[in-house]
Amino acid sequence: MFSDEALEGVEFQSSWKKERSLRDSKTQTSEMLTSDIGVQALHRSDVEIQTDAEGTKRIVMAMDDSQALSDFLVRIEPIMSRQLERNNRSHAFDGYDLDVYDEKSAVTCLHKLSHGAFNGEVSCTGLAWSRSGSTLAVSYGRMDHEDWCTHKGALCTWNLDRRVVNTTKADTVIDTNSCLMCIAYHPEKPAIIAGGNFNGEVCIWDLSREDDAQIFTSGIGDDSHREPVTEVLWLQDPDKPKRYNLVSVSSDGKVLIWKRNNKKGSLELLQGFLLLASSMPTASSGRERKGEMGVSCISYVNEDKNQFVVGSESGGIFKCSMNSTASVPTSEVMSSVPLYSPVIFAFSPHHGPVHAVDCSPYHRNLFLSCGTDESARIYSMLESRSIVSVEPSSGYLFAARWSTVRPLVFAVVTGNGQLLIYDLKSSKITPVQSLQASPNKLPVYTLQFNANQRQQLATGDASGVIMVWQLPDELTTQGAREVETLADLANAGAE
Numbered sequence: 001m002f003s004d005e006a007l008e009g010v011e012f013q014s015s016w017k018k019e020r021s022l023r024d025s026k027t028q029t030s031e032m033l034t035s036d037i038g039v040q041a042l043h044r045s046d047v048e049i050q051t052d053a054e055g056t057k058r059i060v061m062a063m064d065d066s067q068a069l070s071d072f073l074v075r076i077e078p079i080m081s082r083q084l085e086r087n088n089r090s091h092a093f094d095g096y097d098l099d100v101y102d103e104k105s106a107v108t109c110l111h112k113l114s115h116g117a118f119n120g121e122v123s124c125t126g127l128a129w130s131r132s133g134s135t136l137a138v139s140y141g142r143m144d145h146e147d148w149c150t151h152k153g154a155l156c157t158w159n160l161d162r163r164v165v166n167t168t169k170a171d172t173v174i175d176t177n178s179c180l181m182c183i184a185y186h187p188e189k190p191a192i193i194a195g196g197n198f199n200g201e202v203c204i205w206d207l208s209r210e211d212d213a214q215i216f217t218s219g220i221g222d223d224s225h226r227e228p229v230t231e232v233l234w235l236q237d238p239d240k241p242k243r244y245n246l247v248s249v250s251s252d253g254k255v256l257i258w259k260r261n262n263k264k265g266s267l268e269l270l271q272g273f274l275l276l277a278s279s280m281p282t283a284s285s286g287r288e289r290k291g292e293m294g295v296s297c298i299s300y301v302n303e304d305k306n307q308f309v310v311g312s313e314s315g316g317i318f319k320c321s322m323n324s325t326a327s328v329p330t331s332e333v334m335s336s337v338p339l340y341s342p343v344i345f346a347f348s349p350h351h352g353p354v355h356a357v358d359c360s361p362y363h364r365n366l367f368l369s370c371g372t373d374e375s376a377r378i379y380s381m382l383e384s385r386s387i388v389s390v391e392p393s394s395g396y397l398f399a400a401r402w403s404t405v406r407p408l409v410f411a412v413v414t415g416n417g418q419l420l421i422y423d424l425k426s427s428k429i430t431p432v433q434s435l436q437a438s439p440n441k442l443p444v445y446t447l448q449f450n451a452n453q454r455q456q457l458a459t460g461d462a463s464g465v466i467m468v469w470q471l472p473d474e475l476t477t478q479g480a481r482e483v484e485t486l487a488d489l490a491n492a493g494a495e
Helices: 066-089 482-494
Strands: 108-113 123-129 135-141 153-159 172-176 180-185 192-197 202-206 214-217 229-236 244-250 254-261 266-274 295-301 304-312 317-321 339-341 343-347 354-359 366-371 376-380 388-390 397-402 409-414 418-423 433-436 444-449 456-461 466-470
Touching: 123 444, 123 456, 135 180, 135 192, 135 466, 153 180, 153 192, 192 229, 192 244, 202 244, 202 254, 229 295, 244 295, 254 295, 304 354, 304 366, 366 397, 366 482, 409 444, 418 444
Parallel strands: 123 180, 180 229, 214 266, 266 339, 295 354, 354 397, 397 444
Antiparallel strands: 108 466, 123 135, 135 153, 153 172, 180 192, 192 202, 202 214, 229 244, 244 254, 254 266, 295 304, 304 317, 317 343, 354 366, 366 376, 376 388, 397 409, 409 418, 418 433, 444 456, 456 466
16 A cells, blocks of 8 residues: 655755855965174173282381380389279279160060050950961950959951051951950961960860861860969970870969860860969968969970979969879869879969069079069079069069070060060179050060060050060070070079
């Protein structure tokens, strides 16, 4: 019924589409003309010169009449001797010290920083330089608490290596739920910083994180501090040199060593000590004390991290050991780890709270202290009494630090807003530099030398103003035999 069939194709012309036609054509631009010309602009000429040979100089002594010279000396000697003897007995230049620091040796202010949003209502409570020395971190809080802290604190940073530094606005601002009392940068990781606040909490922040910068916290519990944290610092783990633990001290008398728990994002108590009031020398108070004693500051010996020095709110200064196993009498202090009394030696105390202690980076037996008795002292670990004491009569002394590059230089800040820099090579009594570190002459609470950019030093006052100072070469270049001179000072105190 059906079958396949192939038919021939049919062609037809389009009634609307025209056939295309192609044509080739050629064009030629005008001929390009070029020419080469050689030039030479270098001219050389040599000239030989010769100076005249210098002849041998002949020195001829002047003729003198020896008898006349002898007669002159015989006549003038009694007069000169009497005058020299009078000068020797004179007190006209008593107390005069030659000022070797000229205009080139002046300390200058590089930056005056403040975070405008605070309006001067909070104080600078702590300073810390980053590992590279380019970033300055500042903790803000209040020093005039009479009850519970109802203020907000903050952590601010400024990068001072920027071409343009905003002096009225911090680069980074992290708010805290209570006053932030102290801070410390990690020794190796420039974005990691630790701090302690007024309610006893210890925290660690990662400044490289944009969202929640807080990565570790001790929280508020049995293991945490019950009073304001007065100082934090990083301590290398003796068993794992690449790991750093965190040390915190507080007005509750506890010295706590924390390790980081990365899984829980918390700080776990590793070791603890408790400063007892009975450690205070009885001769200073005339009676035996009971209970705990608030710790206001701490510093580890540079060459032996098993030894450290603490200053107390009662004025006591103590040499302590990390290996101490002295038991603590039963008290209301609760902790998941046993607390020991770390004191192995007591020094002659200050007459009031100790605000700072700082072990010398150049001698293991020397440390610096200052307090509300308006004195700064240098102690030897081998002697209970101070070997050097200065009283600048400038109000309370709130901070004292050794220079990180000059063994004989240290600085203190005062209650009337001054920064005093001492150079023991020049004088053990008079500062070589006295600077106004607070625009309104308010107390200056903190200072910090920059260990990596040695000519910089920072101070912070009660209104939140930070001043970054440029130090001259005389205060930042170590002279000959400075370390030996410091050792002689320590040995003289031990004798």
